Amino acid sequence: MPDRLNRAAVVDRAADLADRIGLDELTITKLGRALGIAPPGVYRHVADLEDLRGAIAQNAAREAAAVLSAACAGLSGRDALGAVAHALRDWAAGRPARYAALQIAPDPDDAEGTAAAGEMIAAFASALRAYALDGDDLTDAIRLIRSTLHGFVALELGAGFKWPRSTDATFERVIDGLDAVLTQWAS
Template identity: 45%
Template sequence: MTPRAGLTADRVTRAAADLADRIGFAALTVSGLARELGVRDASLYSHIRNLADLRARVAVLATAEMADQIGAAVAGRAGKEALAAFAHAYRRFAVRHPGRYAATQIALDPEVVAASPGHRRTLELTGGMIRAYRLAERDQVDAVRLLRSTFHGFSHFEATGGFLHGRDVDASFARAIDALHVALENWPSHDKEGTP
């Protein structure tokens, strides 16, 4: 393999993200990336501190890419249309970019998250989409957790071949979105903490 000249931290991170999509984020190593780039391991340490730093960089990159795709999908939409656009963009990214998506799920240092435009954009997009349902602030947290769990679980099962029934997966996802919309429109109110 011919060594690649002109490596930068950004190029190393993007190469790592591409490799993660092919082999899995958990299998990503500095040595494996160095082989992919045709350089010695030591050459990468001019651009990254260690494997944890590399993985965090991939997570920040992937979160920004995912936020960009979701943002483009939900632009100009509200209510159920925004929910559906958000859900479909989330699912597409997770299934088409499994390594990048896995990176978006890792825990990062708070300082890294605070400095990440993609994480801020994700919060803005999620908040904008959920606010249309006019839920109380603490109910918004519960609702977002429900949405994230549903999107993540569905995407994971789809990507790993977990849906064995012959029913069309797209049809099932559309029904899941319908059900989530109904749940959000009819969210149970609470008079006191923990009391329906």
């Protein structure tokens, strides 16, 4: 395995490992063991743990963008918003560390990281086309959706909902609430 390693393979394996153990638990030592190499060998592919997490975040943004774009293709309005919301929630549940990495904003000087984050933002913007928002309104709408969904997803992933009420039912009401706000902003 070590002779087949490259940066992309190391980052992919790191993301898989982090999804199992948690992003905060990911270390160069643990990754080296998982790869079957001495930990210093990992540094041939990544500069340090921050670089590794940034690469995971970049890949996560691209993966999430593809998932969100596919989810809302051919849909508009509440249907597109709901599809994006459900797709993000489902994606995060299956990839918790990648989702956590997605919350790390790229350094403004990181052209690749910024482009990957832009792909995800573009997927949200595409889902909101029917609301006819632009400029600051569109920026605010995307921020509202991302922060609302992130709050719900983070609480759900962290076992923050203990009451017997269905989280699925609540999630639908969250989407309805977002749709109502965006519809009002559009008018």
